[in-house]
Amino acid sequence: MSLFSFNKIYVEKNNSILFSFDQLNIYPGDKVVIIGLSGIGKTTLLKLFNGMEFPQKGEVLYKGENIFNKNLFLLRRNVIFVEQEPFLNGPTVKDFFYYIKNFSAYKNFLIDEKEIFNLLKLFSLDYISFDRKIDSLSGGEKQRLALIRAILLKPEVLLLDEPTSALDKKNTEVVINNILKSNFVNTIISVSHNLSWIKNCNVEIEIAKKTINIQKRDL
Amino acid sequence: MNGVIDISLISMITVFLMLAFPIILFIINKINIFKEFIIAILRMTIQLVVIGFLLQYLFKLNFLWLTTIWFLLMIFVADYNVIKRTKINIKGFLFINYLSIFIGVTIILGLILIVIIKPKPFWDAKYLIPLAGMLTGNSMNANSLAIERFYKTILNNKKEYYSYLSLGATIEEASHKFIVESYKASLLPTIATMTTVGIVSLPGMMTGQILGGSTPLVAIKYQIMIMIAIFTVNSISSLLILLFSRKMLISKNGIIIEK
Numbered sequence: 019m020s021l022f023s024f025n026k027i028y029v030e031k032n033n034s035i036l037f038s039f040d041q042l043n044i045y046p047g048d049k050v051v052i053i054g055l056s057g058i059g060k061t062t063l064l065k066l067f068n069g070m071e072f073p074q075k076g077e078v079l080y081k082g083e084n085i086f087n088k089n090l091f092l093l094r095r096n097v098i099f100v101e102q103e104p105f106l107n108g109p110t111v112k113d114f115f116y117y118i119k120n121f122s123a124y125k126n127f128l129i130d131e132k133e134i135f136n137l138l139k140l141f142s143l144d145y146i147s148f149d150r151k152i153d154s155l156s157g158g159e160k161q162r163l164a165l166i167r168a169i170l171l172k173p174e175v176l177l178l179d180e181p182t183s184a185l186d187k188k189n190t191e192v193v194i195n196n197i198l199k200s201n202f203v204n205t206i207i208s209v210s211h212n213l214s215w216i217k218n219c220n221v222e223i224e225i226a227k228k229t230i231n232i233q234k235r236d237l
Numbered sequence: 238m239n240g241v242i243d244i245s246l247i248s249m250i251t252v253f254l255m256l257a258f259p260i261i262l263f264i265i266n267k268i269n270i271f272k273e274f275i276i277a278i279l280r281m282t283i284q285l286v287v288i289g290f291l292l293q294y295l296f297k298l299n300f301l302w303l304t305t306i307w308f309l310l311m312i313f314v315a316d317y318n319v320i321k322r323t324k325i326n327i328k329g330f331l332f333i334n335y336l337s338i339f340i341g342v343t344i345i346l347g348l349i350l351i352v353i354i355k356p357k358p359f360w361d362a363k364y365l366i367p368l369a370g371m372l373t374g375n376s377m378n379a380n381s382l383a384i385e386r387f388y389k390t391i392l393n394n395k396k397e398y399y400s401y402l403s404l405g406a407t408i409e410e411a412s413h414k415f416i417v418e419s420y421k422a423s424l425l426p427t428i429a430t431m432t433t434v435g436i437v438s439l440p441g442m443m444t445g446q447i448l449g450g451s452t453p454l455v456a457i458k459y460q461i462m463i464m465i466a467i468f469t470v471n472s473i474s475s476l477l478i479l480l481f482s483r484k485m486l487i488s489k490n491g492i493i494i495e496k
Contacts, residue, residue: 030249068403071491090490095405120413123405171404 021046021175021205022067022082028075029062036062038075039230044221049237050207053224056117059227060209061102062224067177067207068097095123098173102180102209103163108152115148127171137166142192165193169176169202178208182215185186194218241449273479286350304362308369308424315377323385333481334380336439340371345466346427353462371442372470375427375446379471383423387479390417391486395493402491408483411491416479423475427468 020043036059051195052060063204065071066078069090078085085093104153106114115134116122129226138144141162148157157165161184181197182190192210197206210216222233244252256278263270295307316335320326346369350359391398391412401411434440435457439447442463446456488494 070403070492073488086490089280091402091405091407095401099403101400101403105396107397107400118404121401121406121410123403123407177403185368198389 019084020044020212021048022072023078023079023082024066025098026076026077027066027073027078028069029059029066029071029073031059031062035228037225037228038060042223042230043053044162044207046203046204047204048223049219050205050223051219052209052223052225053205053211053216058153058225060225061179062221063230064177064179064207064209068094068099068101068173070099072099085145092123093104095171096173097175097177098168099177100168102126103157104160106152106155106160106163107220109221110148111155112148112151114163115170118167124171131168134170137169140192140196141166142166142189158186158189160213162189162193165197169196171201175205175207176203178206178210180209180211181209182212190214257341272311294368295366297360301358303362304365307366309339311366311370311373312342319377319381319384320380323388325384325388327485329485330482333485334384334400334478337474337477337481338373338376338380340477341376341470341472342369344473345470346372347353349462349466359386368466370462372466375467376474377471378426379423379475381418381480382426383475384482386422387415387419387482388486390418391493392495399495407485408491412483412487416483419479424468424471427464427471431468434460440464 022044024039024044025069026040026085027042029036053064054060062071066073069078069085072078072086080088080093080097106115108114115129115190118127119129135144138146143159143166144164146159152160157222161181165178165181176197178197182193185193194215196202198215206219208215208219216222218237220235220237222235224231259274262268263274295303312335315338316331320331320332346365349368350364352358354364356364392414398411398415402408440460441455443456443460446459447453451459486494
């Protein structure tokens with residue numbers, strides 16, 4: 019059964035059509051990448067998955083239920099979105115990881131520091147200490163920290179907007195290995211321009227001519 | 238109580254002649270603010286003369302319905318001023334702002350008149366109108382500060398707000414920081430005033446009462462009461478306007494509605 023299904027979607031921005039399509043199904047375990055020219059609606063399509071954007075017509079189903087009929091906030095806890103240039107609250111790295119305790123969705127969530135250290139190591143960030151100031155981090159470090167936190171929260175789906183845009187080649191491979199080739203999070207839906215990232219996704223959605231083309235392949 | 242010494246009309250001329258000082262100073266220093274200055278003096282004089290006559294009648298007639306209309310109108314003027322000052326142009330905002338000032342002022346004014354001062358009747362215009370005026374005016378300032386700060390911070394920090402939302406925070410949780418910050422900003426001026434009152438200057442109400450023949454000990458009791466009342470009204474009305482504004486600014490899905 020599909021995890022997400024989109025039916026008869028029509029999306030407009032500023033009163034003109036952005037894209038429309040009949041059907042899109044995403045299955046558990048899919049690694050999806052959305053591609054297309056800038057300004058064509060990639061991020062908008064990505065945000066349809068967690069209700070940060072909504073279609074003017076059509077419906078978005080998650081596990082068979084219209085996402086706007088269920089608790090959208092609970093959905094967002096399980097379908098975590100990471101922005102291209104993520105906002106990291108501080109002042110320190112430790113505060114960043116612990117901030118989620120302010121949210122009722124994580125009332126019973128235990129933060130495992132050992133797991134954080136493991137993830138930091140996996141993402142080549144083991145030199146970053148808990149008391150490091152967020153303001154002193156580079157864009158690439160922030161991007162990876164945001165990914166680490168998203169993984170740590172064990173969502174069912176990750177929505178990633180240009181997850182490697184601030185990374186060099188080496189760190190891009192590190193992120194690909196830990197996100198696309200590992201099973202920290204089962205289903206990944208992303209927007210990317212990076213060829214290596216795209217190559218490691220099994221579903222490619224291209225937005226062009228105000229609609230989408232879906233290509234599936236075996237990895 | 239001995240009445241205050243009246244100022245004769247002739248003496249009022251001397252009052253206006255005092256303005257010769259700023260005028261000469263402006264001319265010597267070539268400071269060109271005559272237009273603003275004259276408009277301000279004229280407006281102040283006309284507004285106060287009109288209000289003086291109106292209040293004279295309101296106090297003398299002392300009809301409950303008339304005082305009530307005055308009270309509701311006063312809140313409307315304050316409400317309208319908030320909109321003008323903050324330049325927030327959202328449908329329904331005039332109403333929610335009215336409601337939050339009205340609720341805050343009415344609760345505290347009722348308490349003062351019915352339980353604390355107890356004039357007979359409790360809605361005696363001589364008490365109700367000046368007290369309501371002070372509370373409403375201060376509530377107007379607090380509400381302006383609160384929503385100005387709230388719209389500014391949440392719109393400038395949308396990214397932060399959405400980052401919380403995209404982790405699964407509720408609207409209340411994701412905007413909590415901005416609400417707290419705005420709430421504090423709205424209360425700080427009153428806190429600052431309370432901290433220095435009596436040291437730097439005597440507040441207008443207390444000065445007026447002493448000049449009017451009250452003993453300083455009576456005057457300070459009124460002053461303490463009014464300061465606590467102002468603070469309490471502000472704490473109610475600015476929180477209400479923040480919560481109402483959040484409801485209006487953010488859709489039920491958590492998305493900030495931008496015009």
